[in-house]
Amino acid sequence: MSAAFALEKQVAVSAVLRACQLTSAVFKNLVTKETVTKKDKSPVTVADYAAQAVINTIITAAFPKDPIVGEEDASDLRSPTSDDAALLRERVTTLANDVLTPPPSEEERAEWGLGFGRTTTELLAAIDRGNYAGGRTGRMWALDPIDGTKGFLRGGQYAVCLALLVDSVVQVGVMGCPNLPVDPSNPSGETGCLFVAVRGQGAQQRPFSSFQSTTLRIPPSPSxxxxxxxxxxxxxxxxxxxxxxxxxxxxxxxxxxxxxxxxxxxxxxxxxxxxxxxxxxxxxxxxxxxxxxxxxxxxxxxxxxxxxxxxxxxxxxxxxxxxxxxxxxxxxxxxxxxxxxxxxxxxxxxxxxxxxxx
The missing domain is CATH 3.40.190.80 (D-Maltodextrin-Binding Protein; domain 2)
Structure with missing residues (x-):
């Protein structure tokens, strides 16, 4: 008998890993004009939009009836008169398709929306799938495509965060931390960690570079x-x-x-x-x-x-x-x-x- 939420866990891991691939690529090529400012004055990069587009596309393909509560919306990208918006739309489309078009791996399935690109219109619609208002009952996903945007911009810590909630209880949580050391005792060593938790099934960590997971347990507190x-x-x-x-x-x-x-x-x-x-x-x-x-x-x-x-x-x-x-x-x-x-x-x-x- 398969474990509860096994498929949701697989899909979430795939979506987060592909989004982390995207955010890492953006950071390596980031330019100032790709940063816009939200009304609350926090920076939002093209990576936020593109990562949300990727994850929402995968979630929607795998679970088309599931609503999504996402941090971003595509309103700033839709301006018909802004040259900056046009540039952002172009970059979001290119970046999202760069990670959506590679064929599914052995751990992924084609029906998750992988292996082909999307139009700009489709990707903007995918971003706006995150506009769900939330609520007490039913299934929904909660997404922060880049949690810690300022950390991302300075090359510090950030996380791609995705969770499945059922009747307002978190059942699956997946986080990708591209800049977090795999071994906390060796901060200058390999970076890139995936953290996965399923309710009642424990918590694990694995490096981006392998499928070898380590079970996580909080140790006793010191004095x-x-x-x-x-x-x-x-x-x-x-x-x-x-x-x-x-x-x-x-x-x-x-x-x-x-x-x-x-x-x-x-x-x-x-x-x-x-x-x-x-x-x-x-x-x-x-x-x-x-x-x-x-x-x-x-x-x-x-x-x-x-x-x-x-x-x-x-x-x-x-x-x-x-x-x-x-x-x-x-x-x-x-x-x-x-x-x-x-x-x-x-x-x-x-x-x-x-x-x-x-």
Whole structure:
């Protein structure tokens, strides 16, 4: 009897690996004019669009009835009067077809939409397949074609992230990290890692260069003073100051490891860091489901716990965001509750200062 979600896992692995091939090729040839700016001022590259086009094309071919919640849409590419949009459309089409047209490998199937190219119109439609609003019931995929765009642009960490949710529960998570060292103890060695998790079936890592997988288990946490926090590089994405106060409350003296993207979940799952703490810098911010779906399952299947800052499970059934979940805390089971207690202590101190006018 085949394992649950075996086909979905195969398709997701194929889609993510082909998208990672694309993003790596773009980085090697990136030029400034291929970068546009979204309304929230975060950079979006031609690789975001092309990677989403590739993954959505493969998912749609394999599972035509499944909706997709994707980060990007093709509105900026559709401008009929913009020379920049015309250039982007041309580049997206070329890049996407470069990785869609090679014939299926032994691990892939032709019915996944592989082995032939698509028109620009078809690829723009594929990008816009990611406009699903999300919801509580049914199947849906959550996609971030490049999580950590600024990391991608600077040659740092980024991840191609894809997850399958059924009735708002993450069942399959696949992440490709082209710049993450295969061996965390050898940062100058081979890079390019694929992380795969299926609910109830554990978490694995394999290098891009082979099919040999390693089972991931979060090791016991060190003494509190040696606990290492995993944080975002960008202070605008997560409050470094709040994290520092939590670390101080716990007696942590180790310096945090800062990297972009869900690569932090990947690092945590293999013991390269002990706590991923992400506290928004503003009360109005809502986390997007594609930023946490695949990573949260990976950590859970590696033996950890992922919650919001109050210890509540992340709720993926409220649409495209995590709704009222505030903050994200991921850690091993032996330390997670201590992190939550420290967060609440720091919040109480902040509240007292505000009340007293200090």
């Amino acid at each position: 509190l003073s040696d606990v290492q926090f995993l944080e975002s590089v960008e202070a605008a994405h997560s409050s470094h100051g709040f994290n520092a106060r939590v670390a101080s409350t716990l007696g942590v003296t180790a310096q945090p490891n800062r990297m972009d993207s869900q690569a932090k979940y990947c690092s945590l799952s293999r013991g390269a860091g002990n706590v991923y703490l992400r506290m928004p810098t503003g009360q109005g911010y809502r986390e997007k489901i594609w930023d946490h779906a695949s990573g949260s399952l990976l950590v859970e299947e590696a033996g950890g716990i992922v919650s919001d800052s109050l210890g509540r499970p992340l709720d993926f059934g409220l649409g495209r965001t995590l709704g009222e979940n505030f903050g994200v805390v991921a850690a091993g089971k032996d330390i997670h509750s201590k992190i939550i207690e420290a967060i609440q202590a720091v919040k109480a101190e902040e509240s007292e200062k505000l009340t007293s006018g200090l």
